[in-house]
Amino acid sequence: MVFSVTVLGSSSALPTSNRYLTAHVLNVHERFFLIDCGEGTQFQLRKYKAKFSQLNHIFITHLHGDHIFGLPGLISSFNLLGRKHDLHIYAHTSLETILKQFLSNFFTDLNFKIIYHALNHDSNQIIFDNALLTVESFPLKHRIPTCGFIFREKLGLKNIRKDMLEFHKIPVSEILSIKKGNDFIKPDGAVVPNSHLTLDREPGKSYAFCSDTAYLEDFVPYIKDVDLLYHEATFSDQDSERAKETFHSTASQAANIAKLSNAKQLIIGHFSARYKDVTLLVDQARKIFPNTTAAVEGMQITP
Amino acid sequence: MVFSVTVLGSSSALPTSNRYLTAHVLNVHERFFLIDCGEGTQFQLRKYKAKFSQLNHIFITHLHGDHIFGLPGLISSFNLLGRKHDLHIYAHTSLETILKQFLSNFFTDLNFKIIYHALNHDSNQIIFDNALLTVESFPLKHRIPTCGFIFREKLGLKNIRKDMLEFHKIPVSEILSIKKGNDFIKPDGAVVPNSHLTLDREPGKSYAFCSDTAYLEDFVPYIKDVDLLYHEATFSDQDSERAKETFHSTASQAANIAKLSNAKQLIIGHFSARYKDVTLLVDQARKIFPNTTAAVEGMQITP
Numbered sequence: 312m313v314f315s316v317t318v319l320g321s322s323s324a325l326p327t328s329n330r331y332l333t334a335h336v337l338n339v340h341e342r343f344f345l346i347d348c349g350e351g352t353q354f355q356l357r358k359y360k361a362k363f364s365q366l367n368h369i370f371i372t373h374l375h376g377d378h379i380f381g382l383p384g385l386i387s388s389f390n391l392l393g394r395k396h397d398l399h400i401y402a403h404t405s406l407e408t409i410l411k412q413f414l415s416n417f418f419t420d421l422n423f424k425i426i427y428h429a430l431n432h433d434s435n436q437i438i439f440d441n442a443l444l445t446v447e448s449f450p451l452k453h454r455i456p457t458c459g460f461i462f463r464e465k466l467g468l469k470n471i472r473k474d475m476l477e478f479h480k481i482p483v484s485e486i487l488s489i490k491k492g493n494d495f496i497k498p499d500g501a502v503v504p505n506s507h508l509t510l511d512r513e514p515g516k517s518y519a520f521c522s523d524t525a526y527l528e529d530f531v532p533y534i535k536d537v538d539l540l541y542h543e544a545t546f547s548d549q550d551s552e553r554a555k556e557t558f559h560s561t562a563s564q565a566a567n568i569a570k571l572s573n574a575k576q577l578i579i580g581h582f583s584a585r586y587k588d589v590t591l592l593v594d595q596a597r598k599i600f601p602n603t604t605a606a607v608e609g610m611q612i613t614p
Numbered sequence: 615m616v617f618s619v620t621v622l623g624s625s626s627a628l629p630t631s632n633r634y635l636t637a638h639v640l641n642v643h644e645r646f647f648l649i650d651c652g653e654g655t656q657f658q659l660r661k662y663k664a665k666f667s668q669l670n671h672i673f674i675t676h677l678h679g680d681h682i683f684g685l686p687g688l689i690s691s692f693n694l695l696g697r698k699h700d701l702h703i704y705a706h707t708s709l710e711t712i713l714k715q716f717l718s719n720f721f722t723d724l725n726f727k728i729i730y731h732a733l734n735h736d737s738n739q740i741i742f743d744n745a746l747l748t749v750e751s752f753p754l755k756h757r758i759p760t761c762g763f764i765f766r767e768k769l770g771l772k773n774i775r776k777d778m779l780e781f782h783k784i785p786v787s788e789i790l791s792i793k794k795g796n797d798f799i800k801p802d803g804a805v806v807p808n809s810h811l812t813l814d815r816e817p818g819k820s821y822a823f824c825s826d827t828a829y830l831e832d833f834v835p836y837i838k839d840v841d842l843l844y845h846e847a848t849f850s851d852q853d854s855e856r857a858k859e860t861f862h863s864t865a866s867q868a869a870n871i872a873k874l875s876n877a878k879q880l881i882i883g884h885f886s887a888r889y890k891d892v893t894l895l896v897d898q899a900r901k902i903f904p905n906t907t908a909a910v911e912g913m914q915i916t917p
Contacts, residue, residue, distance in 0.1 A: 325694040328660045332687075350687035351654045357631045376690050376720045384635075384653035384683045391628040405719070413716050416708070417679045 312340050314464050314516040315613040316539060318580065319355035321606040323545050323559075324377040325584040326351075331608055332377045333581060335541065336361045337462055337518060339443050345369045346460060346520050352381035353388050359609055363392060368439065370446065371402035372522060373457035379406070383413060386425070394423045401438050401448070403456055404429035432456035435533050449533040451524035453558045459524070461534050464515035475508045516614050519574075522581050525555070526564040531571045538614035540569050541606070544579035547586065548595050562592035566599035576614060580606030615643050617767050617819040618916040619842060621883065622658035624909040626848050626862075627680040628887040629654075634911055635680045636884060638844065639664045640765055640821060642746050648672045649763060649823050655684035656691050662912055666695060671742065673749065674705035675825060676760035677712070685713060689728070690720070697726045704741050704751070706759055707732035735759035738836050752836040754827035756861045762827070764837050767818035778811045819917050822877075825884050828858065829867040834874045841917035843872050844909070847882035850889065851898050865895035869902035879917060883909030 315338050320331030332349020336356060343366040345352070356363065372378055382400075389398065400406065407427040414421075428438060430448050439446035443465060448458040468490035475481070481495055489495055495503040519534040522543035534540060545559035554561050560568075562579060569577035577600050582589050589605045596603040604610075618641050623634030635652025639659060646669040648655070659666065675681055685703075692701065703709065710730040717724075731741060733751050742749035746768060751761040771793035778784070784798055792798055798806040822837040825846035837843060848862035857864050863871075865882060872880035880903050885892050892908045899906040907913075 325691055326657065326660075331657070350684070351657055354629065354634070354654055357629075374719065376686060380683075380687045380690070381653070383679060387679050387683070388628055409716070409719050413712070416677070416712050 313338050313613075314340075314518075315611050316518055316541070316578075317359050317361070318578070318606045318608060318610045318612075319352055319359065320349050321580040321582055321608060322349075322377075323543075323581045323583050324375065326377075327584050327587075329608070330582065330584075331355055332381070333522065334381065335520060336366075339462070339464060341365060342367075342443060344444070344446075344462065347372055347378040347522075348381040348385060349377050350380040350384075353385045355608065356385075359611075363389065364394075367396065368399045369401070370438075370448075370460050370520075371400065371406060372451070372459065372520070373453060373455055374403050374406060374409070375455065375523070378523075382410060383417070386414065386421070387417070389423065390418065390421050397424045397426050399426045399428060401428040401430055401446075403432065430458050432458060435530075447533060449530045451521060451530065452527045453523045453525065457523060459519060459521040459530055459534075461517060461519040461537060463517045466512050466515050469505075469509040469512050471509055475503075479503055479508070481508075518614060519572075521568070523559060525558040526560050526567070528568070528571060531568065534572045534574070537572055537574045539576050539578065539612055540572060540574035541578045541580065542568050543581035544592050544596065545581050545583050547592050550583075550585075562595040563599055566596035566603060569596075569600040569603070574600075575602065576612070577603040578606050578610075578612065579603060582606075616641050616916075617643075617821075618914050619821055619844070619881075620662050620664070621881070621909045621911060621913045621915075622655055622662065623652050624883040624885055624911060625652075625680075626884045626886050627678065629680075630887050630890075632911070633885065633887075634658055635684070636825065637684065638823060639669075642765070642767060644668060645670075645746060647747070647749075647765065650675055650681040650825075651684040651688060652680050653683040653687075656688045658911065659688075662914075666692065667697075670699065671702045672704070673741075673751075673763050673823075674703065674709060675754070675762065675823070676756060676758055677706050677709055678758065678826070681826075682709070686716060686720070689717065689724070692726065693721065693724050700727045700729050702729045702731060704731040704733055704749075706735065733761050735761060738833075750836060752833045754824060754833065755830045756826045756828065760826060762822060762824040762833055762837075764820060764822040764840060766820045769815050769818050772808075772812040772815050774812055778806075782806055782811070784811075821917060822875075824871070826862060828861040829863050829870070831871070831874060834871065837875045837877070840875055840877045842879050842881065842915060843875060843877040844881045844883065845871050846884035847895050847899065848884050848886050850895050853886075853888075865898040866902055869899035869906060872899075872903040872906070877903075878905065879915070880906040881909050881913075881915065882906060885909075 319334035322330035334352040435449040451457040542565035544562040544565040546554040622637035625633035637655040738752040754760040845868035847865040847868040849857040
C-alpha cells in the first residue's frame with residue numbers, strides 16, 4: 312500500500328529558474344492529498360503523475376500568495392476536465408471569500424462543488440478522518456494565521472494466517488471479522504485469540520508539514536514520533552536575524568524541531584532565492600539531526 | 615538591433631504536460647513587452663532569459679483565466695525583486711477592479727505603481743507609442759471582449775557615411791541631425807541632401823498577435839503586410855463546428871487570415887489539449903499559407 316510524498320515546489324516566495332513554489336502531494340493508497348498550491352502546482356502535478364481524478368482534498372497552511380496562487384488555475388483545469396465530484400479545501404476562513412470573489416469573474420458555472428472547511432488557528436483539531444487517514448491541524452507562528460498538518464495513515468486489515476484458517480476450519484463468513492482484529496469463537500464456544508490467527512500489521516505511517524513558521528516548540532507534542540517531517544528552513548543559520556524578522560526558520564531550527572519530535576526523517580525546504588546551493592543548510596541541519604534531506608522538485612519520499 | 619518574439623506558452627485553456635498557457639514576450643532592443651500572462655508565465659520568462667527589470671508593459675488580450683492567472687505571481691515577484699518603477703498593464707477596464715480586489719488580500723504595500731490602461735474593444739487605437747515602438751489594438755471576436763495587437767518597430771537613426779563626413783567637413787554638432795534624416799547646410803548656404811550623406815535604414819519590423827478569436831476578416835486592414843503574424847488555431851479543420859461554438863479558429867482559418875493580410879510568416883498556437891501532435895494543423899495551414907510554423911515553448915522568432 313502506497314504512502315508517499317512528492318515535493319512539487321521547494322522555493323520560498325520568489326521562485327528561481329529551478330525551484331517552484333510550495334506544494335507537496337501525498338499519495339495514500341492512490342488517493343492524492345495536496346498540501347498548499349503555489350503558482351504552477353497544476354503543471355507539477357501533471358509532471359509527477361498525480362491523478363487529478365483522485366485528488367479531492369486540498370490543505371492550505373496560510374493565505375500568502377506563494378502558497379495559493381495556483382488554486383484558480385487548478386480549479387479551472389478540474390472544470391475543463393469535466394470534474395463532477397466535490398472538491399474540499401481546508402484553509403483559513405477568508406479563503407472562501409477571496410476565492411469565490413475572484414473566481415466569479417471567470418466562471419459562472421463550475422461543474423462541481425467546492426466545499427470550504429474553515430481551520431481553527433488557535434488550537435489543534437482533527438480536520439479530516441476517513442478509512443485511510445486522519446489529518447490534524449495545529450497552529451504555527453507566522454506573520455498571518457498559519458497551520459501545520461499531520462497526516463496519519465490508518466491501519467489496514469490484518470493478514471490472516473492460511474494455516475490457521477484450515478486448522479480451525481474457519482468459515483468464509485468469519486474472515487472479515489478476524490481481519491478487523493476480532494477473535495474467532497468456535498462452534499463449541501472456545502475462543503481462539505486474534506493474535507493466533509493473524510500476522511502483525513505494518514504500523515500506519517505519518518507525515519507532518521510545517522511551513523511557514525518561526526521557531527516554535529509548542530507543536531512538538533502533536534507531531535511526536537512522526538515518520539517524515541517536512542519543516543521549512545527558509546534561511547541558513549547565518550541569516551537567523553532575517554529569519555526572525557520574517558517569522559521563518561533556519562536550518563538548525565528545523566533540525567531542532569525534528570530532534571525534539573523524535574522524527575525519523577526530516578526534509579527541509581521553502582528555501583530563499585538567495586541560496587543557489589542549499590548544501591550549507593543541509594550541513595547545518597545534519598549537525599543536529601543527521602537524517603536530513605533538502606527538498607527538490609519531483610523528489611518522492613516513502614517513509 | 616533585436617526584434618524577436620519568444621513563445622512562452624502554446625496551449626489553450628487546459629495545459630498539458632508539455633504545453634504552457636498563453637504568453638509571448640517581444641524583445642525590442644532589449645526592452646521586453648509581455649503579451650498575455652497565463653499561469654506559470656513568470657517561470658517561462660526566467661527560463662527564456664527575459665529581463666524582469668526591462669519588462670514594463672503587459673498587454674492583455676482578454677480576461678479569460680488562461681490569459682491572466684499568471685499576473686498575481688508575476689506582480690509578487692516584481693515586488694520581491696525590489697522593483698520601484700511603474701508597471702503598465704493594457705487590458706479590458708474590468709481587470710483593474712479584479713486585480714486590485716484580489717491583490718489587496720495579499721499586498722498592503724507594493725513598492726511600485728501599476729498603471730492600468732483601459733482598452734477600447736469597439737475600434738482600433740494606438741495604445742503605446744515611444745521612440746522604439748508603436749502598439750495598436752483592434753477588436754477580435756470571442757465570447758468576451760477581446761483585442762488583438764500589432765507591434766511596429768520604429769525606424770532607428772540612419773547610419774552616416776564616414777567618407778561624406780570628411781568630404782563635406784561636417785562638424786560633430788550636425789551629426790545627430792543628419793542621422794535623424796535632415797539635410798546638411800554648408801556655411802556658404804549650399805544644401806547637401808540627406809540621401810548623399812547616409813545609408814538606407816533597415817525597415818522597422820512588425821508583429822501581430824491575434825488570440826482568442828473566431829474567424830474574422832475585419833481586422834485584416836490593421837495587420838496588412840505584417841512581418842510576423844501569430845494567430846490562434848485552437849482546432850483542426852475537422853473540429854470546425856467546435857471552433858464555431860467556442861469562438862475559436864481552425865488551422866485553415868488562421869492561414870486564410872495570414873494570406874489575406876499578406877503576412878510574411880505565420881505562427882499558429884493556442885492548441886486544444888485534444889491534439890497531442892499538431893502536425894495535422896500545420897499541414898492544413900500550409901496548404902493555404904506555406905510559411906506556417908507551430909508555436910512551441912521557447913521558440914524564438916526574429917522576423
